[in-house]
Amino acid sequence: MILHNSSNFPIGIDISDLSIKICQINKIGNNVFIQASAKSNLPKGMIEDSRIVKKEELGELIRDLVSNPKIGKFTSTDVAVCLPENKTFVKLITIEKNPNDIAEVIKIEIEKYIPMAIDEMYFDWQIIKTLPQGQLVLIGAAPKAIVDEYSQLFDSTGFTVSAFEIESTAICRALLKEESNKFKDNETGNYGIIDIGEKQTSMIVYAAGTILFTVSMPVSGEMITQKISDTLQIDFAQAEKAKILCGLDKEKASGVVSDIIDEVISDLVARIEDVNKFHMYHYSEYGKINKLLLCGGGSNILDLHHTLKKRLGIEVEIGNTLNNLTGKEIINGSPFSKKIVRLENEPGWATAIGLALRGVFVDEI
Numbered sequence: 001m002i003l004h005n006s007s008n009f010p011i012g013i014d015i016s017d018l019s020i021k022i023c024q025i026n027k028i029g030n031n032v033f034i035q036a037s038a039k040s041n042l043p044k045g046m047i048e049d050s051r052i053v054k055k056e057e058l059g060e061l062i063r064d065l066v067s068n069p070k071i072g073k074f075t076s077t078d079v080a081v082c083l084p085e086n087k088t089f090v091k092l093i094t095i096e097k098n099p100n101d102i103a104e105v106i107k108i109e110i111e112k113y114i115p116m117a118i119d120e121m122y123f124d125w126q127i128i129k130t131l132p133q134g135q136l137v138l139i140g141a142a143p144k145a146i147v148d149e150y151s152q153l154f155d156s157t158g159f160t161v162s163a164f165e166i167e168s169t170a171i172c173r174a175l176l177k178e179e180s181n182k183f184k185d186n187e188t189g190n191y192g193i194i195d196i197g198e199k200q201t202s203m204i205v206y207a208a209g210t211i212l213f214t215v216s217m218p219v220s221g222e223m224i225t226q227k228i229s230d231t232l233q234i235d236f237a238q239a240e241k242a243k244i245l246c247g248l249d250k251e252k253a254s255g256v257v258s259d260i261i262d263e264v265i266s267d268l269v270a271r272i273e274d275v276n277k278f279h280m281y282h283y284s285e286y287g288k289i290n291k292l293l294l295c296g297g298g299s300n301i302l303d304l305h306h307t308l309k310k311r312l313g314i315e316v317e318i319g320n321t322l323n324n325l326t327g328k329e330i331i332n333g334s335p336f337s338k339k340i341v342r343l344e345n346e347p348g349w350a351t352a353i354g355l356a357l358r359g360v361f362v363d364e365i
């Protein structure tokens with residue numbers, strides 16, 4: 001079946017060490033919806049610490065997922081790909097008034113903020129605001145070695161990369177109304193967005209309509225499962241089931257599992273408090289972080305958002321990955337307004353949906 005009005009928007013591809021999630025968005029009229037999606041777990045060793053080890057196998061798997069999606073049909077060979085969060089950097093900086101070309105100034109300044117040599121990174125920047133004393137600029141950088149590796153993967157797989165994105169940018173685009181072109185309200189929120197993945201967790205601090213900075217956090221879904229497995233002397237698969245069934249619910253399994261998860265969550269709470277302090281020290285003019293949004297599969301841990309709310313005393317919600325979609329699906333060419341595409345484990349899709357929305361938002365400008 002060829003979809004009527006098929007999407008030309010680039011396909012969003014979120015590659016992690018142990019999973020790949022692919023999503024394409026379509027827009028018909030004011031209707032922005034998921035046209036197609038596919039997900040696969042990756043075998044250990046195909047990607048290690050964000051480096052592609054088995055390029056041909058991975059390319060084959062991506063081709064196969066795009067040809068055989070779980071939902072809908074992919075209709076583009078252009079892709080928007082995210083770069084691994086723990087290897088990239090994003091930060092809001094002030095560039096003082098300067099008679100020289102701003103691009104040249106940033107080239108010199110960037111090494112002060114990013115722990116990489118200039119000739120080993122690709123970087124990009126965007127002026128967020130002009131201030132009396134200079135410009136507020138959001139800088140992002142990624143190691144050349146990683147970008148080149150991902151470029152080669154997609155070139156050899158028959159796709160055209162329309163954009164490489166830093167993961168936090170994609171996550172904000174999926175979760176925050178502020179990132180939609182339609183957002184008119186001047187009252188933007190101050191958020192801490194925590195993406196709890198299988199291998200890594202990061203926190204994005206967002207205020208006044210822009211990312212201020214991102215930091216990595218000392219937890220991961222895998223780490224929690226491993227801790228349950230080690231403490232209870234059960235295998236990893238059983239520990240994974242126990243984590244999902246019990247979470248932080250003290251009523252389940254006499255609280256044995258929740259106590260183990262609680263220890264890891266205490267480290268997370270301590271780190272969030274540190275990030276809050278750092279934020280108030282360096283970015284106090286933006287005001288306090290007043291809401292935490294959780295995403296990534298780990299945000300599904302039972303009772304996690306209540307626990308964080310109690311311990312931190314701020315509002316905590318699981319982020320809505322469908323926030324900037326209108327949800328209607330096109331079936332056999334005609335909009336069918338009641339059917340909303342729901343993905344399994346929705347909070348884990350923030351990155352892929354944000355990447356797929358990029359084309360829609362840029363196109364609307």
Ligand SMILES: Nc1ncnc2c1ncn2[C@@H]1O[C@H](COP(=O)(O)OP(=O)(O)OP(=O)(O)O)[C@@H](O)[C@H]1O
Binds near residue numbers: 019020222225301
């Ligand atoms: N209901 C649940 N309760 C607890 N944890 C869950 C639940 N569902 C999924 N998870 C955990 O979510 C994690 C996977 O999340 P996600 O899909 O966001 O990771 P990823 O994007 O593949 O990895 P990463 O971003 O770290 O590279 C796994 O550790 C899994 O155990």
Ligand SMILES: [Mg+2]
Binds near residue numbers: 016197198296351
């Ligand atoms: Mg992830």
